[in-house]
Amino acid sequence: MRITTTGHVLVLLIVGCTAAVHARSAGDDALERAKGLYASAAYDEALAVLDRMQTSPSGDDPTSVAEYRIFCLLALGRRDEARKNIDQILHANPQYRPSADQASPRIQSVFRDVRRDSLPKIVIERYAAAKAAFERKDPAASQQFDEVLALLDDPDLQASAALKDLREVAAAFRDLTKAIGASAAAAAAARQDGSPAAPQRPPAPPPVADIIYTSADSDVVPPVAQSQKMPPWRPARNEAVQEFRGALRLLIDQSGAVVSATIPASTRPAYDQLLLRAARDWKFQPARKDGAAVRYLKVIEIRLTSTPQ
Numbered sequence: 298m299r300i301t302t303t304g305h306v307l308v309l310l311i312v313g314c315t316a317a318v319h320a321r322s323a324g325d326d327a328l329e330r331a332k333g334l335y336a337s338a339a340y341d342e343a344l345a346v347l348d349r350m351q352t353s354p355s356g357d358d359p360t361s362v363a364e365y366r367i368f369c370l371l372a373l374g375r376r377d378e379a380r381k382n383i384d385q386i387l388h389a390n391p392q393y394r395p396s397a398d399q400a401s402p403r404i405q406s407v408f409r410d411v412r413r414d415s416l417p418k419i420v421i422e423r424y425a426a427a428k429a430a431f432e433r434k435d436p437a438a439s440q441q442f443d444e445v446l447a448l449l450d451d452p453d454l455q456a457s458a459a460l461k462d463l464r465e466v467a468a469a470f471r472d473l474t475k476a477i478g479a480s481a482a483a484a485a486a487a488r489q490d491g492s493p494a495a496p497q498r499p500p501a502p503p504p505v506a507d508i509i510y511t512s513a514d515s516d517v518v519p520p521v522a523q524s525q526k527m528p529p530w531r532p533a534r535n536e537a538v539q540e541f542r543g544a545l546r547l548l549i550d551q552s553g554a555v556v557s558a559t560i561p562a563s564t565r566p567a568y569d570q571l572l573l574r575a576a577r578d579w580k581f582q583p584a585r586k587d588g589a590a591v592r593y594l595k596v597i598e599i600r601l602t603s604t605p606q
Contacts, residue, residue: 331365335372344369360386364395371404383411391419391448412453417460420448424467424513431470432508436478442471465596466511468561469546473594509548509592510584520549520581520593528571530601541565541601545576551590553581564599572599 327350334343347366351359363386370379386393395408427441445467454460510517532539543564548557558576560569584593 328361328365331362335365335369338372340369340372344373360390360393364399368400368404371407376407379407380411383408384415387412387415388419391416391423391451409453416448416451416454420445420454420460420463421513423448424463427467428470431474434477436474439471439474439478442467442474446471462512462596465544465546465561466513466594469511469594469596470509472559472561473548509594510586511594512596514586516586517591517593518585520553520584520595522579522581523553524578524580526575526579528568528575530565530568532601536565539602541568543569543599543601545572545597545599547576547579547595547597549581549583549593549595551583551592553583553590555579555581561596564601568601 327346331343331346331350334340334346344366347362347369350362351366363382367379367382367386370376370382394412395405397405400408423441424445427438427445430438430441446464448454449460449464449467512519541564542562543560544562546559546561547555550556555577558573560573563569564572583590585591
């Protein structure tokens with residue numbers, strides 16, 4: 298009886314594998330048929346084949362099917378529907394671009410136009426998802442912020458004024474996520490071996506118990522400086538005619554106090570240390586959301602120059 302049962306399992310496995318191969322083969326044939334119809338300018342017929350492929354499971358790459366649907370829609374003058382489909386592809390894969398071997402310059406131009414329109418929204422959506430993961434203390438937030446930063450390097454986003462500050466904000470959250478993760482790992486290792494943490498390690502960042510807002514949150518009133526004395530800059534002779542730019546990142550709590558200060562972009566090493574010490578004593582009116590004080594991550598651009606403004 299055991300041998301017979303095993304035999305049935307083998308037969309079922311063979312039949313299952315054969316069916317899967319057959320499905321892939323049928324799907325490949327259908328896609329090649331659709332491509333042939335498109336090449337012969339039979340756009341309606343090609344679109345009908347591709348529509349059937351979208352509604353029935355197959356082993357085809359869904360992006361290839363969606364791509365040729367868009368080609369057909371554009372050839373038929375159904376531009377709005379084509380743009381909607383391009384937007385759907387970009388939401389799944391923001392880096393997608395059609396191959397120059399398959400898409401004519403006119404089609405590539407349409408894709409570029411949609412990318413320029415869609416990418417800002419996609420970046421903001423992915424930033425919101427990464428920030429939500431950060432607030433859940435999900436370690437995956439670091440990678441999600443990295444993906445947001447990679448998207449912000451896309452040439453089609455360089456002209457977007459709405460995303461001007463998002464890079465600093467995303468980088469700030471990415472770095473904070475990594476710092477929290479490293480601190481937690483060090484604490485876990487210390488508990489495991491029973492030894493205290495090494496004294497040279499930097500202090501852990503404050504616990505993230507509340508949501509942290511940024512300039513990307515349009516419904517939040519940013520903090521306002523009450524006491525923000527900048528340390529004097531005394532440049533060396535060879536620095537006196539130069540300009541140095543950097544950035545200061547502040548985490549401001551609900552009382553308006555600076556609980557964390559870091560420098561993601563250095564000005565001058567000596568001045569950076571003066572600036573960090575001064576920033577920890579700064580005082581702000583706290584940021585507010587719906588009238589309630591909230592935590593806020595603020596990025597300040599620093600410019601050192603001795604020339605007249």
